[in-house]
Amino acid sequence: MKIATWNVNSLKVRLPHVLDWLAQTGTDVLCLQETKLTDDKFPVAALTEAGYEVAFSGQPTYNGVAILTKRDTVGAPTEVLIGNPQFEDEQKRLISAQVAGIRVICAYFPNGQSVDSDKYQYKLRWLDALISWLRPQLQADAAPLALLGDFNIAPDDRDVHDPQAWADQVLCSEPERQRFEMLQSMGLIDAFRLFEQPEKSYSWWDYRQMAFRRNKGLRIDHVMVSSALRDRVSACSIDREPRKREQPSDHAPVIAQID
Protein backbone atom coordinates (compact mmCIF):
# COMPACT_ATOMS: atom_id res chain seq x y z
CA MET A 1 0.00 0.00 0.00
CA LYS A 2 0.98 3.61 -0.51
CA ILE A 3 1.12 5.78 2.58
CA ALA A 4 1.87 9.49 2.45
CA THR A 5 2.03 12.78 4.32
CA TRP A 6 1.28 16.28 3.06
CA ASN A 7 1.10 19.65 4.75
CA VAL A 8 -1.53 21.28 2.55
CA ASN A 9 -1.56 24.77 4.13
CA SER A 10 -5.37 25.05 4.10
CA LEU A 11 -7.43 22.12 2.90
CA LYS A 12 -10.13 24.54 1.75
CA VAL A 13 -7.77 26.03 -0.81
CA ARG A 14 -5.94 22.80 -1.63
CA LEU A 15 -8.83 20.32 -1.84
CA PRO A 16 -8.68 20.18 -5.66
CA HIS A 17 -4.95 19.43 -5.48
CA VAL A 18 -5.52 16.71 -2.91
CA LEU A 19 -8.29 15.07 -4.93
CA ASP A 20 -6.21 15.18 -8.13
CA TRP A 21 -3.16 13.82 -6.36
CA LEU A 22 -5.07 10.96 -4.75
CA ALA A 23 -6.57 10.01 -8.10
CA GLN A 24 -3.21 10.16 -9.87
CA THR A 25 -1.17 8.29 -7.28
CA GLY A 26 -3.77 5.89 -5.89
CA THR A 27 -2.48 6.60 -2.40
CA ASP A 28 -4.12 4.36 0.21
CA VAL A 29 -3.40 6.39 3.33
CA LEU A 30 -2.82 10.15 3.36
CA CYS A 31 -1.96 12.12 6.47
CA LEU A 32 -2.74 15.83 6.17
CA GLN A 33 -1.48 18.75 8.24
CA GLU A 34 -2.49 22.39 8.46
CA THR A 35 -6.02 21.72 7.26
CA LYS A 36 -7.00 25.01 8.97
CA LEU A 37 -10.62 23.90 9.12
CA THR A 38 -13.03 23.46 11.98
CA ASP A 39 -14.60 20.00 11.99
CA ASP A 40 -17.95 21.28 10.72
CA LYS A 41 -16.19 22.57 7.59
CA PHE A 42 -14.21 19.43 6.83
CA PRO A 43 -14.97 18.30 3.25
CA VAL A 44 -16.32 14.87 4.20
CA ALA A 45 -18.70 14.62 1.23
CA ALA A 46 -16.11 15.39 -1.45
CA LEU A 47 -13.61 12.90 -0.01
CA THR A 48 -16.25 10.23 0.50
CA GLU A 49 -17.31 10.72 -3.09
CA ALA A 50 -13.67 10.25 -4.11
CA GLY A 51 -13.54 6.90 -2.31
CA TYR A 52 -11.89 7.89 0.95
CA GLU A 53 -12.83 7.46 4.58
CA VAL A 54 -11.73 10.26 6.90
CA ALA A 55 -10.71 10.99 10.47
CA PHE A 56 -9.96 14.58 11.35
CA SER A 57 -9.38 17.08 14.12
CA GLY A 58 -9.34 20.79 13.48
CA GLN A 59 -9.71 24.25 14.95
CA PRO A 60 -10.19 27.76 13.56
CA THR A 61 -7.37 29.37 11.58
CA TYR A 62 -4.42 27.24 12.68
CA ASN A 63 -3.18 23.64 12.71
CA GLY A 64 -5.61 20.80 12.02
CA VAL A 65 -4.78 17.21 11.02
CA ALA A 66 -6.54 14.39 9.19
CA ILE A 67 -6.09 10.82 8.02
CA LEU A 68 -7.67 9.78 4.70
CA THR A 69 -7.95 6.09 3.83
CA LYS A 70 -8.98 4.47 0.57
CA ARG A 71 -12.17 2.60 1.26
CA ASP A 72 -11.71 -0.20 -1.31
CA THR A 73 -8.20 -1.17 -0.23
CA VAL A 74 -7.66 -0.42 3.45
CA GLY A 75 -11.14 0.45 4.70
CA ALA A 76 -11.92 3.06 7.31
CA PRO A 77 -9.57 4.20 10.08
CA THR A 78 -10.49 2.63 13.43
CA GLU A 79 -9.54 3.29 17.04
CA VAL A 80 -9.14 6.97 16.23
CA LEU A 81 -7.34 8.95 18.91
CA ILE A 82 -7.01 12.72 18.92
CA GLY A 83 -4.00 14.29 20.59
CA ASN A 84 -1.40 12.89 22.96
CA PRO A 85 -3.08 11.52 26.10
CA GLN A 86 -0.02 12.56 28.09
CA PHE A 87 0.01 16.20 26.94
CA GLU A 88 -2.73 18.74 27.41
CA ASP A 89 -2.79 20.76 24.21
CA GLU A 90 -5.42 23.05 22.75
CA GLN A 91 -3.64 22.95 19.40
CA LYS A 92 -4.88 20.22 17.07
CA ARG A 93 -1.62 18.60 15.98
CA LEU A 94 -2.06 14.86 16.42
CA ILE A 95 -4.46 12.22 15.20
CA SER A 96 -3.82 8.49 15.13
CA ALA A 97 -5.74 5.45 13.97
CA GLN A 98 -5.48 1.79 13.14
CA VAL A 99 -5.26 1.23 9.37
CA ALA A 100 -4.56 -2.13 7.73
CA GLY A 101 -2.86 -3.46 10.85
CA ILE A 102 -0.64 -0.41 11.28
CA ARG A 103 -0.86 2.23 13.98
CA VAL A 104 -0.77 5.38 11.84
CA ILE A 105 0.14 8.59 13.65
CA CYS A 106 -0.35 11.86 11.78
CA ALA A 107 1.53 14.74 13.37
CA TYR A 108 1.95 18.45 12.82
CA PHE A 109 4.95 19.29 14.98
CA PRO A 110 5.14 22.87 16.29
CA ASN A 111 7.24 25.23 14.21
CA GLY A 112 8.91 27.00 17.11
CA GLN A 113 9.20 30.36 15.32
CA SER A 114 12.72 31.13 16.66
CA VAL A 115 14.97 29.51 19.23
CA ASP A 116 14.57 32.39 21.69
CA SER A 117 10.76 32.37 21.64
CA ASP A 118 8.17 30.83 23.93
CA LYS A 119 6.94 28.87 20.93
CA TYR A 120 10.30 27.12 20.75
CA GLN A 121 10.00 26.05 24.40
CA TYR A 122 6.53 24.73 23.60
CA LYS A 123 8.00 22.83 20.66
CA LEU A 124 10.57 21.11 22.88
CA ARG A 125 7.95 20.23 25.50
CA TRP A 126 5.66 18.91 22.76
CA LEU A 127 8.51 16.77 21.40
CA ASP A 128 9.38 15.41 24.85
CA ALA A 129 5.74 14.47 25.41
CA LEU A 130 5.58 12.75 22.01
CA ILE A 131 8.70 10.75 22.87
CA SER A 132 7.28 9.71 26.24
CA TRP A 133 4.01 8.66 24.67
CA LEU A 134 5.59 6.68 21.83
CA ARG A 135 8.34 4.94 23.80
CA PRO A 136 6.19 2.09 25.18
CA GLN A 137 4.53 1.72 21.77
CA LEU A 138 7.94 0.97 20.23
CA GLN A 139 9.08 -1.90 22.42
CA ALA A 140 10.72 -4.83 20.65
CA ASP A 141 7.53 -6.85 20.35
CA ALA A 142 5.31 -3.87 19.59
CA ALA A 143 2.82 -3.82 16.74
CA PRO A 144 3.70 -2.00 13.48
CA LEU A 145 3.64 1.77 13.81
CA ALA A 146 4.18 4.61 11.35
CA LEU A 147 4.71 8.25 12.32
CA LEU A 148 4.09 10.64 9.44
CA GLY A 149 3.87 14.36 9.26
CA ASP A 150 5.36 17.79 9.13
CA PHE A 151 8.08 17.38 11.77
CA ASN A 152 9.39 20.94 11.37
CA ILE A 153 12.84 19.41 11.89
CA ALA A 154 15.56 19.07 9.26
CA PRO A 155 17.40 16.07 10.74
CA ASP A 156 20.76 16.60 9.05
CA ASP A 157 22.69 19.28 7.20
CA ARG A 158 22.13 17.43 3.93
CA ASP A 159 18.43 18.20 4.46
CA VAL A 160 19.15 21.94 4.32
CA HIS A 161 19.91 24.02 1.22
CA ASP A 162 22.21 26.36 3.16
CA PRO A 163 23.40 24.67 6.36
CA GLN A 164 25.57 27.60 7.41
CA ALA A 165 22.71 30.08 7.21
CA TRP A 166 20.40 27.72 9.09
CA ALA A 167 22.92 26.60 11.73
CA ASP A 168 21.35 26.64 15.21
CA GLN A 169 18.21 28.22 13.81
CA VAL A 170 14.75 26.86 14.42
CA LEU A 171 14.11 23.62 12.44
CA CYS A 172 17.85 22.84 12.57
CA SER A 173 18.89 23.49 16.17
CA GLU A 174 20.65 20.80 18.18
CA PRO A 175 17.90 20.31 20.79
CA GLU A 176 15.43 19.57 17.98
CA ARG A 177 17.80 17.28 16.14
CA GLN A 178 18.62 15.43 19.36
CA ARG A 179 14.94 14.72 19.83
CA PHE A 180 14.68 13.46 16.26
CA GLU A 181 17.63 11.17 17.02
CA MET A 182 15.83 10.03 20.15
CA LEU A 183 12.91 8.90 18.00
CA GLN A 184 15.41 6.99 15.87
CA SER A 185 17.08 5.41 18.88
CA MET A 186 13.63 4.22 19.99
CA GLY A 187 13.38 2.25 16.75
CA LEU A 188 11.73 4.63 14.32
CA ILE A 189 13.36 4.66 10.90
CA ASP A 190 13.42 7.59 8.46
CA ALA A 191 11.96 5.75 5.46
CA PHE A 192 13.35 8.29 3.00
CA ARG A 193 16.93 7.43 3.96
CA LEU A 194 16.42 3.70 3.48
CA PHE A 195 16.86 4.37 -0.23
CA GLU A 196 19.26 6.15 -2.53
CA GLN A 197 17.96 9.69 -3.04
CA PRO A 198 18.87 12.64 -5.21
CA GLU A 199 21.14 15.18 -3.56
CA LYS A 200 19.38 18.31 -2.35
CA SER A 201 16.07 16.57 -1.71
CA TYR A 202 13.66 18.84 0.11
CA SER A 203 9.98 18.81 1.07
CA TRP A 204 9.39 22.51 1.77
CA TRP A 205 10.32 25.69 -0.08
CA ASP A 206 9.52 29.25 0.95
CA TYR A 207 6.91 30.97 -1.19
CA ARG A 208 9.26 33.95 -1.50
CA GLN A 209 12.34 34.56 -3.60
CA MET A 210 11.48 31.85 -6.12
CA ALA A 211 12.80 29.39 -3.56
CA PHE A 212 11.25 26.38 -5.28
CA ARG A 213 12.66 27.22 -8.68
CA ARG A 214 16.07 27.70 -7.10
CA ASN A 215 15.56 24.58 -4.94
CA LYS A 216 16.29 26.47 -1.76
CA GLY A 217 14.39 24.20 0.58
CA LEU A 218 14.42 22.02 3.64
CA ARG A 219 13.47 18.39 4.22
CA ILE A 220 11.17 18.65 7.21
CA ASP A 221 8.30 16.30 6.28
CA HIS A 222 8.96 12.69 7.12
CA VAL A 223 7.66 9.13 7.06
CA MET A 224 9.04 7.12 9.96
CA VAL A 225 8.32 3.44 10.45
CA SER A 226 8.89 1.09 13.35
CA SER A 227 11.36 -1.77 12.99
CA ALA A 228 8.48 -4.21 12.46
CA LEU A 229 7.80 -2.42 9.16
CA ARG A 230 11.36 -1.88 7.99
CA ASP A 231 11.52 -4.85 5.65
CA ARG A 232 8.12 -4.07 4.19
CA VAL A 233 9.08 -0.59 2.98
CA SER A 234 10.09 -0.88 -0.67
CA ALA A 235 10.21 2.79 -1.71
CA CYS A 236 10.01 6.32 -0.37
CA SER A 237 10.16 9.58 -2.28
CA ILE A 238 9.18 13.23 -2.29
CA ASP A 239 6.71 14.14 -5.03
CA ARG A 240 7.60 17.64 -6.25
CA GLU A 241 4.88 17.72 -8.90
CA PRO A 242 2.15 19.34 -6.77
CA ARG A 243 4.57 22.11 -5.78
CA LYS A 244 4.80 23.09 -9.45
CA ARG A 245 1.07 23.75 -9.77
CA GLU A 246 -0.73 27.05 -9.62
CA GLN A 247 -1.47 28.11 -6.02
CA PRO A 248 0.50 25.27 -4.44
CA SER A 249 1.09 24.36 -0.83
CA ASP A 250 4.61 25.32 0.20
CA HIS A 251 5.13 21.64 1.15
CA ALA A 252 5.41 18.62 -1.14
CA PRO A 253 3.97 15.23 -0.23
CA VAL A 254 6.25 12.40 0.93
CA ILE A 255 5.07 8.95 -0.11
CA ALA A 256 6.20 5.46 0.87
CA GLN A 257 5.32 2.01 -0.43
CA ILE A 258 4.67 -0.59 2.26
CA ASP A 259 4.19 -4.15 1.00
Next chain:
DNA sequence: ATGGCCCGTAGAACGGGA
Protein backbone atom coordinates in the same frame (compact mmCIF):
# COMPACT_ATOMS: atom_id res chain seq x y z
C1' DA B 1 17.99 46.48 0.50
C1' DT B 2 17.70 41.27 6.30
C1' DG B 3 12.16 41.80 2.85
C1' DG B 4 10.09 39.88 -0.82
C1' DC B 5 4.69 35.16 -0.16
C1' DC B 6 0.47 32.86 1.31
C1' DC B 7 -3.50 31.79 4.44
C1' DG B 8 -7.29 32.88 7.71
C1' DT B 9 -9.75 36.28 9.96
C1' DA B 10 -10.88 40.06 9.02
C1' DG B 11 -13.65 43.62 6.52
C1' DA B 12 -7.63 46.75 7.57
C1' DA B 13 -3.74 45.00 8.77
C1' DC B 14 -1.84 41.25 11.35
C1' DG B 15 -0.34 36.77 13.34
C1' DG B 16 1.69 32.66 11.89
C1' DG B 17 4.14 29.85 9.00
C1' DA B 18 9.34 28.00 8.13
